[in-house]
Amino acid sequence: MTNSEKIVITLIAHGSKLSAELVQQLSRDIENTLRCQIKDTKPLSDRALDIYLEDVVSSTVEETRGLLSPFIEANSEIVDIIVQRNDQYRKNKKVVVFDMDSTLIYQEVIELIAAYADVEPQVKAITDRAMNNEIDFKESLRERVALLEGLKIDTLYDEIKGKLKITKGVHELCKVLSAEGSKLAVLSGGFIQFASFIAKELKFDVAKANTLEMDTEGKLTGKVLGDIVDGQCKAETLLELCEKYQCPVEASCMVGDGGNDLPAMSVAGFGIAWNAKPRVQKAAPCRLNTDSLRDALYIFGYTDSEIESIISKGN
Incomplete structure (x- = not known):
């Protein structure tokens, strides 16, 4: 060897x-x-x-x-x-990219929105199939967003943001990675208003997600504006970030739970399937099924004493 x-x-x-x-x-x-x-x-x-x-x-x-x-x-x-x-790349991560829904946060934002439109069961069923890599993500997003047509969303953004719960251990994980010089990004198949909000909360460097189209009355049209952030987009963006930050691809990592995170895991230096769907766990480079995303630091080779020392210096 x-x-x-x-x-x-x-x-x-x-x-x-x-x-x-x-x-x-x-x-x-x-x-x-x-x-x-x-x-x-x-x-x-x-x-x-x-x-x-x-x-x-x-x-x-x-x-x-x-x-x-x-x-x-x-x-x-x-x-x-x-x-x-x-x-040397195991601990020396320079670009770490995260999915948002069911990774950085516990919820699927589109399902929170769907609850206001009384179509949550239908949306959840499509989401589960997409995350398990059973149907094309772009088509699944179009189908789900179409179900939201007519919902007056502009007044709901702040209310939904207040319901978002950041996953246990994320704050500690991101503090250590940032202190060690990593650039952090959230690449989400969800929506930019929420991805930007989470990125600001966690002091990320980059946020990229989809944009819901609204009419002049602030109601959803059932369509997404521009190119959809799917698995291929996440993979391409990860490589672009490596180039932007002059990071060897080997020093990058993708963390996510769904089938649309696998392309980015395949091009990154490493990939972590976080409490992921069964098919994703089998296809990903590794799986992490604990209750705290802080445990990803063990995958990178940090000991508890190192973690605590880095966090205490930043406080």
Whole structure:
């Protein structure tokens, strides 16, 4: 294995301490499956642990991940198992891009809007299919927005913004990344009024999302203005941001939950599926199914003491 393909496997327990018994069991499974030896381990917290390998038979991270996929699936209810390159880009993230709905915030904004138009069940059904990559995102957005035609939205923006709940751990995650020099962006298949609001709340550098068309009375026409921010747009924008900020693509990361986040994950240096739909979890470079997005910092290699030190310096 080349130096650039050295591997680290991170274990992150869901909600409780990472037991010694589970670590021993998974360590045996890893060594037997990969026909290698564990060179070293490094505790990141009482819930997270890095495992460093040597003499791995598989030649790439992707192959190693594939070999371990049965164990990743079998243990997915209690622990996340993340396989990635152990290189200079793991911790040195320069561009980190986030989806908004069900990632940075708990809700799907279009469903909040739909509730005012009494079409929430219909919109939610289409959203679920789109996020699971079952239907084209552009078409799903057009179908959902069409259901909102006639809603007087201009007076509802502030009311809906007041209902948005930022996901647990996001503030800490973003504080650390910003303090470490990362440029942060929200690329959303939702709507720009809300993406800009969340970007301001979290002190992001970039916000990009869709624009709902309104008539002269402030009512929705059932259409979206301009090009739709879909998966391809997110991927292209991520690469543009890497160029803008002179960031090696390897030092970028995409975090999201839906099928329209997969294209950006595929072009980024790394991708994290956050409590994602089943098909997305299987296709993404890694999955994170804990209750706090702060745990992404373990994926990047930060220990609890490092996290707390960086946050305290910024306060």
